[in-house]
Amino acid sequence: MNRPNQPICKGVYLLPNLFTTASLFSGFLGIIWAIEGLFVHCALAILVSCVLDGLDGMVARLTRSSSDFGVQLDSLADLVAFGVTPAIMVYMWQLQNYGRLGLLASFLIVACGALRLARFNVQCGKVSQKYFIGLPIPAAACVLATLVLFSTQSPAFLEGTYGMITLVLVYVLSFLMVSRVRYPSLKEFDGIRTYPFRTTVVAMLIFVVIASEPKIIGFLFFLAYLLSGLILSFLILPYRKVRLLGESHQELP
Template sequence: MSRRRKKPKDRKRFRGIYILPNLITTASLFAGFYAIIESINGGFEIAAMAILVSLVLDGLDGRIARITNSASSFGVQYDSLADLVAFGVAPGLLVYLWALKPYGRYGWVAAFLFMVCGALRLARFNVQIGEIDPRYFNGLPIPAAATMVATSILMYHDLGEWAFSRHVFILIMIYILSFLMVSNIKFYSFKKFELFKRKPFPVLVGAVLLFLVIAIEPKLMGCLLMAAYVISGPLLSLLLLWKRRNLENSHDEESLESKTSEAS
């Protein structure tokens, strides 16, 4: 029997992978793994910082892939697996060992719920690429949920003795974040916000003021900004729902007026 020849496009498909974006994804994966190690060793603040480093690297790999025209299906799948470790497993284990361990079974169930909802969120995002409005995320992104956990831990360490009891608050927060990740609530994606295009002067002034405020209290402001983003999702969904209903009502009124005019 003669061996079937591969088509030229098949050989081109398996020619290789892009190095630079996948190296950055690997660095993000390493930061997430390091956060797991530090969580086990009791270095909760360092683990939270490692998750934030992974967040920065996760934003870089996709942008560099688009700039260098090196995006690939392999990179998308590898990035999702790295995100599951860095933003699902790492913050789940971190928050369990830091605040949820006293709850026993209920504590580790909450941590597992956070991780599995993050995995479901990633899987849904992968299959919905190109099918939903790119201006919005369908559900809270798993990097944002992990950042909320990390900044909350950093804020508690910064407040010290002034921090209120963290256990009940964190348990409630984990359940809320888990629900938001698998919900259909819309969150702004910032993908249409172009930094390299001309903007009104007040936008620059606002960016400078925001930078100064964050520089004064980075841990506290980081947590507050992430909390504002989490709250913005339900508010945005209500606004979009209100606009949709107003548009439907206006269409109904127009159709009723047209029918009335035709009948007369």
């Protein structure tokens, strides 16, 4: 029994926060490697942070050890690993050649990423978890990380275009993070719960395809997710609304 006037210590759940700290550390290593010019190492560090970021949430849900402290720590770690690290990486890799325009683009990743995380924390539990509102910051970071990896095995005619590609892509990613474009959330995807075996098979096939040519297919995979939000928001969801309205009118006497 707690004594009167004794503060109740909620405690800090260790296991999921260890994964969050590991993700933060991987992002920190990525910053160091980007400054040293080891851009492939930095890109891999971002991808490792993404895996660890997914594991900390999974462990927290499985062990029922979610806490407000963990949510805030996760957001701070995400801002470093998926905001600061890719911003420094793309600036040192390509954008420094564009002067102030490149510097502004790099800063936008951090600023829009911070706004995206703040909005997510405010809306958490208040909106549907089936879709993300705005491009998730880990996905934006993974697009840039896989672009760096893709550049090491890309066709020769693309060699001189990566500066402009990176500049345009950074502005697009920054806009999508703070937009109202909806992206599918795999955490609450109904198919995972309804068809767990079928979903597992599909996940294995995706893994095999990516593993065959990870630098190329990995970039195409995250690029496809980037486009999926636009298709979902401007084609699929409006069509569903029109169809539901049509069915409701038909049911009226």
